[in-house]
Amino acid sequence: MLNSAATDVSAANGGTEATAAGPPMLAVRGLTVEFAAMAGAAVTAVRDFDLTIQPGEIFGLVGESGAGKTTLARALLRLPPEPGRIAAGEIRLAGRNLMELNETEMQRLRGRDLSMIVPNPRAELNPLLTVGEQIATMTRVHLRVPSREARRMALDMLRAVQIPDPERRMGAFPHEMSGGMAQRIVIAIALICSPKFIVSDDATSGLDVTVQAQILELLRRLVLDRGSAMLFITRDIGITAHFCDRVAVMYDGEVMELAAREDFFFRPRHPYTVMLMAAFSHNQRLRRMWSRPEALPGAAEPAGACRYVARCPLAQDRCRAEHPALRELALGHFARCHFPVRP
Amino acid sequence: MRGLLPFLGQRMLFILPQLFGILLVSFFLIKSIPGDPAVLMLGPTATGDAVAALRTKLGLDHALPMQFWYFLVDLVHGDLGTSWQTTRPVLEDLLQRFPATLELVTFGLLLAILVGVPFGVASASHERGWLGRIANAYGLTAGALPDFWLALVLIFVFYTILQVVPAPLGRIDFAVLPPPTVTGFLTVDSLLAGDWAAFASAASHLCLPVLTLGLVNAGPILKMTQSTVERMLHSDYSRYEVLSGLPRGMVVRHALRNALPSIITIISVLYGYLLGGAVLVEIVFSWGGAGQYAVQGVLNSDIYPVLGFVLLSAIFSLFVYLAVDILYFAIDPRIGR
Numbered sequence: 268m269l270n271s272a273a274t275d276v277s278a279a280n281g282g283t284e285a286t287a288a289g290p291p292m293l294a295v296r297g298l299t300v301e302f303a304a305m306a307g308a309a310v311t312a313v314r315d316f317d318l319t320i321q322p323g324e325i326f327g328l329v330g331e332s333g334a335g336k337t338t339l340a341r342a343l344l345r346l347p348p349e350p351g352r353i354a355a356g357e358i359r360l361a362g363r364n365l366m367e368l369n370e371t372e373m374q375r376l377r378g379r380d381l382s383m384i385v386p387n388p389r390a391e392l393n394p395l396l397t398v399g400e401q402i403a404t405m406t407r408v409h410l411r412v413p414s415r416e417a418r419r420m421a422l423d424m425l426r427a428v429q430i431p432d433p434e435r436r437m438g439a440f441p442h443e444m445s446g447g448m449a450q451r452i453v454i455a456i457a458l459i460c461s462p463k464f465i466v467s468d469d470a471t472s473g474l475d476v477t478v479q480a481q482i483l484e485l486l487r488r489l490v491l492d493r494g495s496a497m498l499f500i501t502r503d504i505g506i507t508a509h510f511c512d513r514v515a516v517m518y519d520g521e522v523m524e525l526a527a528r529e530d531f532f533f534r535p536r537h538p539y540t541v542m543l544m545a546a547f548s549h550n551q552r553l554r555r556m557w558s559r560p561e562a563l564p565g566a567a568e569p570a571g572a573c574r575y576v577a578r579c580p581l582a583q584d585r586c587r588a589e590h591p592a593l594r595e596l597a598l599g600h601f602a603r604c605h606f607p608v609r610p
Numbered sequence: 611m612r613g614l615l616p617f618l619g620q621r622m623l624f625i626l627p628q629l630f631g632i633l634l635v636s637f638f639l640i641k642s643i644p645g646d647p648a649v650l651m652l653g654p655t656a657t658g659d660a661v662a663a664l665r666t667k668l669g670l671d672h673a674l675p676m677q678f679w680y681f682l683v684d685l686v687h688g689d690l691g692t693s694w695q696t697t698r699p700v701l702e703d704l705l706q707r708f709p710a711t712l713e714l715v716t717f718g719l720l721l722a723i724l725v726g727v728p729f730g731v732a733s734a735s736h737e738r739g740w741l742g743r744i745a746n747a748y749g750l751t752a753g754a755l756p757d758f759w760l761a762l763v764l765i766f767v768f769y770t771i772l773q774v775v776p777a778p779l780g781r782i783d784f785a786v787l788p789p790p791t792v793t794g795f796l797t798v799d800s801l802l803a804g805d806w807a808a809f810a811s812a813a814s815h816l817c818l819p820v821l822t823l824g825l826v827n828a829g830p831i832l833k834m835t836q837s838t839v840e841r842m843l844h845s846d847y848s849r850y851e852v853l854s855g856l857p858r859g860m861v862v863r864h865a866l867r868n869a870l871p872s873i874i875t876i877i878s879v880l881y882g883y884l885l886g887g888a889v890l891v892e893i894v895f896s897w898g899g900a901g902q903y904a905v906q907g908v909l910n911s912d913i914y915p916v917l918g919f920v921l922l923s924a925i926f927s928l929f930v931y932l933a934v935d936i937l938y939f940a941i942d943p944r945i946g947r
Contacts, residue, residue, distance in 0.1 A: 344853055377855030391850040393864055395942060408856055440943045456854060 290362035292496040293320040293343075293464050298356030300335070300342045300520075312338040312351060314520040317593075320464070320496050325487060327511030327528075328500045329543065335520040336500045340468040343498070344377050361463050379409040382457040384467040384486075388449040392441035398452045399425075399437030402459055409460045424455040429485060447478040454482070458489050465490060465497040472502065483510050504543050508532055513599075516540050519574040522593060526600040534610035536602040538579050556580065573605070581606055614939055621935060625928055629921070633685075636920045637678050637913075645911035646670075651694050681917070690921070691914030695906060700918040704900060708922055709794020710781060711892065711899035715884040716795075717816055718823025723877060725828035730835025730873075734843060735862045745832055752829025758890035761822040765894070768818060775817050778895040786811040819895045823888060827880055834876040838869035870941050878934045882927035886919070 300313040312335040320326045330336045341347050343358060345365060358365040360381055368376065377383075385391045392401060402421035406412050412420065418437070425433035428451040441449060450470065457465055467486070471479045487510060490497045499511055507514045508528065515525035516539060524537035535541050542557040559578050573579070573586040585605050593603045648664040649656065665671050669680055684691065690700040733745030761778075768775045781796055782788055788796060789803040796812035842848055842865035851861045889901030900919055907915035938945050 341853070346853060374855050374857060377853060379855055382855075383853045385846075385850055385853070387846070390846040393847045393851070393868070394944060395867055396864070404856065404860075405854060408860070442944050 289322075290359065291319045292322045292324070292361055293318065293498070294357075294359040295319070295343070296357040296359075298339070298342060298358065299354045300338050300347045300351050301354040302351045309354075311354075312347075312520050313342060316356065316520070316522065318498075318515075318522075320498060322494060322496050323491060324513065325490060325497045325499055325511050327507030327514040328498060328517055329504045329507055329514065330500075330502070330517035332502065333519075334517045336502075336517060337468055338520075339517070340383065340466045340498070340500055343466055344381060344383060345373050346377075375409070378405055378456075378462070379460045380463045382460070382462040382465055384453055384457045384465060384470040386469040386472050388453040389441055389444070389446060392449060392452060394441055397438050397440055398444070399439075402452065402455050405456055405459050420459060421455075424459045425452075427458075427489065428452075428455045429481075430455075447474055447482065450474060450478075450482055451485075454486060454489070458493065458495075461493045461495070463495055465495055467497060467499045469501055470499075471506065479506070505547060516543065521574055521603060522601070523575065523604070524602045525593070530597070530600050534597075534600070536596055536600065536607040536610065537604050538581050538608060539575050540602075541608055542578075573603075581608075614936070617939065618932070618936070621932055628928060629924055632924045633682075633917065633921060634678070636917060637681065638674065640908070640913050640916050641674055641677075643908070643911065647694060647911040647913070650911055685921075690918040693907065693912050693915045695910055695912050695915075700914045703903060703915065704918050704922055705794070707898060707900040707903050710796075710897060711885055711888065711901055712926075713781075713795040713797065714816070714819055714892070714897060714899060715823065715881065715888055717797075717820045718888070719827060719877065719881055719884065721820055721824025722827040722831050722880070725824060726831030727835050727873065729828070730832045731839050731862065731866055733832075734836045734839035734865075735858070742836075745836055749829050749833040749836070752826055752832070755826060756890075757822055757826045757888075758894050760826060761818065761891050761894040764818045764822060776811070776814050778818065780896050780898060781812060781815050782808065783811045783815075815895075819888075819891050819897065822891050823884065827884070830876055830880065831873065835866075835869065835873050838872040839865050842866075842868045867941070871938055874934055874937055878930050881930050882923065885923045885926060 295316060295318040298313055298316040298318075299311060301309040301311050303309050316339060318326075328336060328339075338347055338351060342351070342353055345353065345358070347353060353366075356366070360376070365373065365376070365381075392398065396404075399418065399421050402424055403414070403417035406417045406420050407414060422433055422437060425436055430436050430448060430451055436444075436448075441452075444452065453470070457467075470486075471482055474482065483506065486497075499507070501507060504514075504516075511528055513525065513527050514531040516523045516537065518539050524531070524535065524540045526534075526536075531540070532544075535544060538557065545553045545557040548554055557580060559580055571588065571590050573582070573589075573591050576582045576586045579586065583606065589605070591603050591605045593601050595601050596607055646661075646665075648661045648668060648670060652660055652664060662671075669677060672680070681691065688701070690704070692698065693700050693703060696703055729741075729745050729748070733739075733742040736742050765778050769777060776783060786808050789799040789805050789808050792799050792802055797809060797816065800806075800808035800812055839862070843862070845865075845868075847868075848861055848865050851864060886901050886904065888899070889905055891897070892899040892902045900922070904916050904919035907913065907919070
């Protein structure tokens, strides 16, 4: 795990220094997504974002709402939420630069090589089509298989995502399914073409904890069986502790800390990470120590300051004057902080 | 289709009370229009005695609720009363005129759909393109154009100047024998009779009035299609289909299918409305339709043609709405199951 992380930031110039194992599954460099504001300067939701994910890796990305997670997820498919636009950066999928593809090539790639698992699946599925049709459409469109074969593959996929009574469920409509069932359908749609890379955007947020655990296990197995890789975006830092190989924390459009799972949870270095973990703690004193509830997230920071300065209990003058870079503090362990917490 | 039959049965149950309510309201509304048919029938030189005698004969001396009761009793026996203007039973008159209007309105609406739906979809899927702008301008213009004015312009251009269509006088050339009546639609009946000359004449007479109704009524259909398809294209599932890499055409097709209930609703409302709403176009083209007949009735205190027209239109509208419900049922799996 650690050596896969080592290629991160050091591979800053993209696929040129690909290792003998081939290029990383996903390599993002300097991705910046801006929203044009009605008045004044554009709002930047994702700023100068770097990310490298290796084949077979499940990468957890944690952040509060408003951190830019969904914008990042959709920008990876080159479809940032309206009216956002990708202002700069490079996205490479298995070495192929997505920014150089035209819209038709992108459309063929989405759902086939690069697919997305969405939250709130009951609203995301087409209410007038049976779920069987919606899964089968993916292979008909992307793999050009005949209808009968597409149906058979869809049925196999329903079995793979452990839907009970799959033959009957093929003909069910989205409104006839529970949230957990619909989530499995969306996973089936995302995985049926065996994509190289999967972006999961808060996919389990609407589910009961027991169902969540089942679906995560299922997702993990399916991703690994197919030799894919996954970016797992969530608000729930607890999920990543069991599920992801590496974890990063995102705040206001930037990665604040990135490390292999054990490192991340046993030796957190960024005050924001510590705050997120303390929030789960039963220790009142610990929680109070690391949070400043009077400060609002996303409050306007002076340009050139650390984005977290207003909420940081350790902030000093330097934090207000100088924007910290993402530094490697230990092998594969990165933090964007002038005064990282001692492990 | 499980659940369709109980659903339809429930709907049928309400048809008779609905019809009764419509008749009740229209009877008393029409009766409240000032004007005495006896005076109008006998003319200005009639004596008071003669008018009184005719009023008794027509049953006008009874109290209003009694008159309504007699009307209902006759109705149950299939008698819609007699028009004093045409001196013929209203039912006979309407059976001749209603299909004329229905043929005009049906073809007009078909044209409106053929224009409105594709343009609406195209402009919704190219929101900021030139097609969207043309569609917006068209929607505005079509809403602002009076239909009789457009009819006169079309007559001027295609009859007076270009002379490619026959004179705007009725449904078929005077020199052409109309086909035997089966459906009352001259185009359909002439085809059934294999009478090509009659078909050509009927079709050419339909051109301009159908064009008028089609172009004017494509406006609301276009606007409705555009706004609903646009809303569907911004919905979660359309966005998800785009994220899943489905081709643009398929995403738009699915959005249209989700938008169909709203589009069908506006079409059905227009259909019912146009039976009477096409009257100005009927007058311009001397169509001899049911709308014209009803308006003559209102102007001359001839109550039975008006009531007959209201009744037939109501029955027609109720059946259109019933058909619409069945369509909703077929389109949307969430309804009624």
